[in-house]
Amino acid sequence: MARAWHLKSRPDGMPTAANFELKTLADAPLGEGAIRVRNSWLSVDPYMRGRMNDVKSYVPPFQIDEPMTGGAVGEVIESRSPGFAVGDKVMHMGGWRDEAVVTPDMMPNKLPDIGVPIETWLHSLGLTGATAYFGLLSAARARAGDVVFVSAAAGAVGSAVVQIARARGMTVIGSAGGAAKCAWVKELGAEACIDYKAGPVLKQLQAAAPKGIDVYFDNVGGEHLDAAFACARQEARFAICGMIDAYNDGKPMALRYIMRVISQRIMMKGFIFTDYLPEMAAFHQEMGQWVASGAVQAKTTVRDGLEAAPDAFLGLFSGANTGKMLVRL
C-alpha cells in the first residue's frame, strides 16, 4: 500500500513537523497513459517552502489534506504508457511518497544509462544542476575571468555553481555556515569562502574580493545580497535563484547598498531553471561530461526512509545539509 506525505496545515513562519501527515493512499487503478513507479530516492528542495503557502507562484501551492509532490527517481513497476516499460528507470514529479501513479503532467523522463548512480538525476543532472548551470551562464551571463560570489556555496545548487564556474575559468568566492562547509567549498575550487556565522558578510567579502565582484549568484537574499550590492563592480550581473533568508520570516528585506545598482549599472535577474528548458540538451551534454570527468562532484546529505522526509526538508532551513539533501527509500 502506497503512502504519501500530505500537507496537514499551512505554516506561519518556519514550518514544523506538525504541518505534515503521512497517510496511506487509496488504491488507484492505472489510467491510460500512466505508469506506476516504485520510488528509490526523493528530492526535498527550498522552493517547496513557497508551495506550502496558499499563494499563486510559478508552481501551484500544495493543498491541505492532499499528497505533496516533488522530484523523485525510481523504477517502473507497471505501465499503461507506450513510452515506458516495466524496469525502466525514471525521474518524475511524484515525490513525497514511496510508490507513485505518474501521469504525463508529472513529467516522467526515462533515464539513460550513462554510468552514474540514479540519484545523480536529482542533483547534478537534475533540477539542482540545471539551476546552477542556467543561473550562472544564462541569467548572469558569467564568463571566463569573472569574479563570482556564490551564497549557500555548500548547498546543493551553490556547490554546483562553484564547480561550473571553475570549469569555465572564473574565480569563485563562496559563502557558507561553519568552518567544515567552508573547507569543502574551497576543496571544490573556490579561492575563498566566507563563514557567515563567524562575522558580518560585508567585511569578509570586501577582504576576499578587494577589487569587487562581477557576478553574484544569490541563494539567500538579505545580508548576502546587500554585501553583493556593496562590492559589485561596474556592469555586475546578479542571478537571483533563491532568498532562503526570507522564506520563513515574512519581514521586509533591509538593503543598505541597493542604490549602487545605479552607479555600478548592476543587472539583476530572477530565474527558474524551467525558463531554459529549450537549452536542456546543451546542459545535459556539458554537465554530463563534467560529472563523468569528475570536474563536477556532488556531496549529498541522505536521510533514510519515507518517514524522514519532513525532517530532511526542515533541515534545509537550519543548514543541516552539505550539498544536496535527499531521502533514500
Place this chain on the structure above:
Amino acid sequence: MARAWHLKSRPDGMPTAANFELKTLADAPLGEGAIRVRNSWLSVDPYMRGRMNDVKSYVPPFQIDEPMTGGAVGEVIESRSPGFAVGDKVMHMGGWRDEAVVTPDMMPNKLPDIGVPIETWLHSLGLTGATAYFGLLSAARARAGDVVFVSAAAGAVGSAVVQIARARGMTVIGSAGGAAKCAWVKELGAEACIDYKAGPVLKQLQAAAPKGIDVYFDNVGGEHLDAAFACARQEARFAICGMIDAYNDGKPMALRYIMRVISQRIMMKGFIFTDYLPEMAAFHQEMGQWVASGAVQAKTTVRDGLEAAPDAFLGLFSGANTGKMLVRL
C-alpha cells in the same frame, strides 16, 4: 567678475543652504582650447546630491571650497578653440556659475538651431530627455503594448518617460505627489496617476493596474520600488534611474516584495544615460521630432538669478518642481 557657487560643507542627510557659498572666481586667462561662456540657464538635478558626499561614484564628488559644476547653456564670448566662435550657443558642464571658462573636459557642445528655446537642451534634448529615452527603451527594453509604471512622473525625467512611452504605444501609470501634479501627468497621456501623498502606493497601483505592470521606471526607490515588485508581471523589466527617497536619509531600504523577482523573473537594470552615448544620434533624431511635433512637451519650474540656485536644487527634494527645475540668469 564671474561668480560661482562653492561647496562650503558636506551635508549630513538633507542638504541646506548653509552647505553652499557664492564666491567670486579669480580672473582666469583663457588657456589654449578653452572658451569663455556667458551662461543663460543652469540645470540642477537630483544626481548632484550624490556629488556632495565624499564618495567615489560615476561622477566625481564636489570638493570643499571648490566651485560646483553641472549642466548649463549659454553663449560663447571668447574663444581659443577652433571649434567655437564668439556668438555660438553651447551646452557644457560649467554650471553653478554665471560665466564659465569651459575646457574640453567640460564637454562643450555647439547647439544646432532647430527652432527650440535654448533651455530645451537642458531638458527634453539634454540629460533629462536622454535619461528618459534610454532608460525606458534600452535599459527596460519597453515596447508597444507594455504597461509602464513611472514614479516621480511629474518630474523632469518622469514626465518625459510618460510621453515617450505614449509616443511608442505603451499604457502608462504615473505616480506623483498631489492632485495638481497628477492631473498634469494624465494630461501628458498617462491612463492613471497615483497620488502617493494620498495613500499607500501599493493599493493604488493594484487598483490602477489590476493585471500588473510590465515595466517600472524607478526614480524614487523605497515604497514605489516595493509596489512595483508586488505588481510585476512575468518577465517584467525595471530600469533603475534614481532612488531619490534614499538620497538623504541613509536608512536601509525595506523591501517586502523583492522575492517576487524570482517567481516573476524580473530583470532590474541600473543605468546612467552616458552608457548609451554611442546611440545619442538616434535619440536626438527621434526626440527632436517629438519635441518639434509637440508629442513631447516639457514643463519647467524656473528660479531666477544665480543667487537662487541652491534653493532650486533643494526644492528637488521637497517636490517644489513640476517638470524640469531650471535657473534662469
